Amino acid sequence: GLxxxxxxxxxxVSPFGNSMILIGRDKITEIDREYCTINLTSGNLMAGAMNIVSDVETRIDDIAFDPFFGTLFGYDSQNRHLVNLTTSGVVTSVGFQTLSGIASMGSLFFDHHGNLFAYGSTGGAETTLYLLDKRNGAIVAQKNPGPPGNFTDGCSCPFRLSFEKTVSPALVLPCGEVTYTYSILNTAGSAYTQVDLIDTLPSGFVITALDGVPAISQILSGVGSNVLHIHDLHVLLGTNKITVRARVGDVPPGIYGSQAVFGPFPEAFPSPFLSNDPTEPGNNDPTLVTVAEREAVLSDTTLVLCEGAALILEAAVAADTYLWSDGSTGNTLEVEVPGLYWVEASTACAAYRDTLEVLEQEEPLVVDLGADISIRLGDQFVPQYTTNATGTLQFSWSASGSTALNCPGCAHPASEPFENTVYRLRLTDGNGCEAVDSILVTVIPNLEVYTANAFSPNADGVNDVFYIQGKVAAPVLYLRIFDRWGALVFECRDGLVNDPGCGWNGKFKGKPMPEGVYVFVAEMALPGGFSQQLSGSVSLLR
Incomplete structure (x- = not known):
């Protein structure tokens, strides 16, 4: 027992889910002494322990297993750095930086991508979320404040297995060839052995080749059969991939599905563990192959040739050979003139021919954004356009410089340019033809800024600070305030419009100033190296 x-x-809890890891800490010295394990699979929860082995005394705040490598990490607040722990109780900190400012990390946890996070503090309540570099223990990023707490704890569920099965191509002729890919992502913190992968392909399909099967595994059924059975498969941490090539039989057109089964695994995982096709919307979907109808070799019957552009015709189905109307034998054909084109797709037991008509574009596609315009700094700009395009339109907007668009794929994106900006639209019509136009928006450097004519710094949360306000958070080069005798009582440099942090709270050298009228001057930076000044008076009320 403990x-x-x-x-x-x-x-x-260990990645297998069969044991719990605990750190025993001396109640008097508050130093870690034992590395303990509890067997969660036994009815009486047998516990064992071994002494902590470390060059220095430790006080570990929390521990977590890396889901990709199975390594056990901890944070030692006694010495203020990350540590690794082994199953024999050895604690090492080699290669980890000292985080001298971090007093505690009560929560240590991984996400399913293998990123290491912690929740801790520099002293007092824990309020900061940290992203740590698990290679050297450095802080990559941090965010606060969060909910305060002492002796916090956190957990996540990154330990998982995903089993996906895809096929390419998904549309074939009878007697065509397809490739199935089995992708196993193991972030369960541990490798698994003695696992079987079984898949029965549709009747008439025959496996012709396997790739990616570990040499230590046994292939009980494979090439020459429609049944795949791999025994004693070793599922390593990270991504495991196996590919299977199969020849489709002389089968009638239709949809042919199959789904693999995988296991056994610990009870935390599904049983049976079925493959999922990620191209389908649900979970645990079978993987589908469509054997094409005769008229499905080309996906379109007509296409439009855009002015000044070439058009690529592509066979929609996989076949052994192709023959186009001009004698070419690839699966695509580039055309530059209107006309009637055909392609013949062939396999050992099928030869399908399909035709397509290429039409000439009736008139050139045009888009017009209008004449260049000027707006005041801080005004919103929403571009308008006219076009002769028809059908479903696609928009691709861009803006020069630092101007940000709220929706580059929308018909009318909005922005508030801080500088002269060129807006460019690439418009695509329902036939895939494109037109481009641009417009220059000149920004007149004139800020709309203002200040209150009075303020009352009485800590009631209303009008307690005097600061520059306006439509745009422009840089404030300086804000200076003088008393009636011309003495400087406040100055802020390098602030922003609308920032109370660059404002006066009615004090001078920490002491409240008397009621009265004070004079201010301010200067704001504008685009292009220009600036704008603002001056006036303000009444301080008590």
Missing amino acids: DTSFHYFVGT
């Missing part, structure tokens, strides 16, 4: 003379503040 030694009751120790505290057990820190614990986690």
